[in-house]
Amino acid sequence: MSVTESAVRDRLSEVLSQRGTEIADRWVQLQVERSGLHDGLVESELHEDADALVTALGSALAAGLPAERIIVEHAGLRDVVVDLSLRRARAGAAPTVTSLAVMQLKEALLEAVQEELAEGRQMLAAALLVSRILDASGALCFETFVEGREEIIRRQSRQLLELSTPVVRLWRQVLAVPLIGNLDTARSQVVMENLLEAIQQHEASVAIIDITGVPTVDTSVAQHLMQTVKAVRMMGADCVISGIQPGIAQTIVQLGIDLSDILTRATLADALETAMELTSRQADARSGARG
Structure with a gap:
């Protein structure tokens, strides 16, 4: 791991720790503005998701794992992303909307980072690091969403079969x-x-x-x-x-x-x-x- 990446990781962790509530609120705002409240979601649930994901992301950054392995090896962050995806799948949300919502956290986080990092090279390194982590999180979210919906479909098909074959x-x-x-x-x-x-x-x-x-x-x-x-x-x-x-x-x-x-x-x-x-x-x- 390069010194620059380590320093940027530490700085991102600090930003999330100091401005986590602000970042979470901004993320909720972006979701409401761009996707709206639909598919059975309410704003209070979005805030719960935002708080959980921002906290887990800060913990994952502090763990010192390489960016490409964070979503795979950090159980806390992975569990939060999987839980968010499954709950939205059950609510009937579209998979692209859910995965893009996770990626929208990137914008909210980078807005806060931009105010904290004045030096251009640090900002670029921070943007790349955040993108690698949250893009992987979005991909996991999409994968989990699809698997969750398939499980729902299988369960519903089973229920229909049972209803069509009464004893x-x-x-x-x-x-x-x-x-x-x-x-x-x-x-x-x-x-x-x-x-x-x-x-x-x-x-x-x-x-x-x-x-x-x-x-x-x-x-x-x-x-x-x-x-x-x-x-x-x-x-x-x-x-x-x-x-x-x-x-x-x-x-x-x-x-x-x-x-x-x-x-x-x-x-x-x-x-x-x-x-x-x-x-x-x-x-x-x-x-x-x-x-």
């Missing part, structure tokens, strides 16, 4: 999953997980999977159904598939898929009748065993 308790120890629409790998996994959890929760002995609303059945869909049936059986319950339409039955036969060892019924009503018979037999068997 219904039809009778004591009898559950049903009415499926509507296409059945892919992700949705099949949600069906299996929700059904197995419901079987355990309700101590169910029969599970009905109704595919009346499933438009087509191919090899993949059939395999998913068979895996679900096997998993249900491993839980100690019987499984009935209902709603197999004539066209789907022909497709299954043409694909050479063997469903001979799986209970199937034409309608949900027929499946429920079968389920009642199965639970009745199980009850009789338990009574006979106790007798």
